[in-house]
Amino acid sequence: MQLLKEAILRDGVGIGTEIVKVDSFLNHRIDVALSTEMGKAFYEAFKDDGVELILTVEASGIAAAITAAQAFGNIPVVFAKKGDHRNVGNDVYTADVYSFTHQKMNTIRVSRKYLPAGSRVLIIDDFLANGEAVEGLRSIVQQAGCELVGAGICVEKGFQPGGKNLRESGVKVVSLAIVDAIEDGKIILRED
Amino acid sequence: MQLLKEAILRDGVGIGTEIVKVDSFLNHRIDVALSTEMGKAFYEAFKDDGVELILTVEASGIAAAITAAQAFGNIPVVFAKKGDHRNVGNDVYTADVYSFTHQKMNTIRVSRKYLPAGSRVLIIDDFLANGEAVEGLRSIVQQAGCELVGAGICVEKGFQPGGKNLRESGVKVVSLAIVDAIEDGKIILRED
DSSP: OHHHHHHHHHHOEEETTTEEEOTTTTSSEEOHHHHHHHHHHHHHHHTTTTOOEEEEETTTTHHHHHHHHHHTTSOOEEEEEESOOGGGOSSEEEEEEEETTTTEEEEEEEEGGGSOTTOEEEEEEEEESSOHHHHHHHHHHHHTTOEEEEEEEEEEETTSSHHHHHHHTTOOEEEEEEEEEEETTEEEEOOO | OHHHHHHHHHHOEEETTTEEEOTTTTSSEEOHHHHHHHHHHHHHHHTTTTOOEEEEETTTTHHHHHHHHHHTTSOOEEEEEESOOGGGOSSEEEEEEEETTTTEEEEEEEEGGGSOTTOEEEEEEEEESSOHHHHHHHHHHHHTTOEEEEEEEEEEETTSSHHHHHHHTTOOEEEEEEEEEEETTEEEEOOO
8 A cells, every 4th residue: 555655664664674663653653644544445455355343452453443444334343452351341252462562472352242253354453473463363253253354454564474374374464565674774665 | 422422321331330331332342433423523622722633542542532633634643552562662751540440550651752842732532530541641741841732531420530620620621421420220421
């Protein structure tokens, strides 16, 4: 997606060989016009797949999930909660997800009642690297007896295995931008 | 706001005398049409106040912050991060916020560079009870040398002191629905 790629090249910061900082427009400060356009791009990518519900995980996935849901005509968004939430209750699906950012294991939780069996679910997240978060959400989709339509990702790190593994296991993964490498601080994006 | 009040009366769950569960449409599963309308309602309430930036805190405030930012013509959203974030770095404003939901103290953090001094900032959050989160965000706004335009809240618990304290200290607080009491499981909303 051209607008996102331009933002990454203009405002993204590459650190070392693995870290892509895009917190000036994606996951701390949010460029809302860009987020709205990303939502439309996810709609274009999955509009023929009968999406009924969008599933993401707090917190950085929520913005793109909301704008995508708007593009799909205001379908519901469910966001998985991390950690121990008094308010979520016990009637939940759970999955364990390792966070490289926080260097710890999180249990993510979704109330069973918000994932009706048979629902066609699109996973949205801001980043795909090793694929831990998407695999955790996918596990919850399976536990719920829902159908996974695919995964829409804002920024995929193409040099880490999450996207490859998901695609090889049959998941339709659409990433709006794929970072192939970081070289001397320069972010190298995959050509379309 | 009529749509939100109807949703609270139809789908909200009152527990004991203090807990209002609205996770079926506000803070776990999100009714995106309602969220979009809430964004417009915040715009109506603050449209003459020169809002330049919306500040919220992860995770439940993000949806309403995004839809409000859209209504304001795609102004930026900044969301404060909870806990220890490797990615946020050290050049941050911080505030300590007690979470009653999680029964622990969280440090919230915002990168200094995303709050330019002098910016006119609107705080948005999903809930206002004792006011801890809004007070923490307000402290960050002050540390940054920004101007606090006000606070837009989806659901205020009118029987807890946060809203009263903020208003008495001169903050323009606009809550789209105010819960005055929970009686025998019934949620009592304040009349307009």
